[in-house]
Amino acid sequence: MEEERDKLSTDLNLLADKVQQLIAENARVAQNQDDYDRNYNELVSRYEAVKTQYDKTCEAIQYRKARSRQMDSFIKELREQELIKGFDARLWGSLVDFITVYSKDDIRVTFKDGTEIRA
Structure with missing residues (x-):
């Protein structure tokens, strides 16, 4: 994604x-002002389209970096945990x-990452 961002920056x-x-x-x-206006508007439209894509790519990179930091923190926390011998409210x-x-036979647990399991 960073390579794509750099390419888009160059294009901009x-x-x-x-x-x-x-x-x-x-x-x-x-020069003919109608031709100039047409060329100008075409270039500006292309610029705006690339800028929109560039902004979306930058947002995606920032999201992934933040998510990576969250996951690193989560993994660190798990590694520091002792063997679970009983219910741990903080871990839960x-x-x-x-x-x-949903019913006696259909209980679903949804984790914070969106994963759902049927218990």
Whole structure:
């Protein structure tokens, strides 16, 4: 994802340069303004599309980094735990989000990561 982000950043810089060149050329050389407007709007639209993709990629990277830190913390906590010999309310609370009882034979435990098991 970081490689994709870097490629998108490069694309953004290239598109911004093209827009600046187009504006500079329009200031120096007389040209058909309809053609100029069409070219300008096309470049700006492409820039905005790439910028949206770039922003989404950056958000995804940040989410994954935060999630990785959470998982590292969780794993560290588990490694520091002693062998479980009985019910541990702190461990239970850190793992289980909620329990749903549908019937006597259908009880489901939903963990904080979204995983659901039938008990």
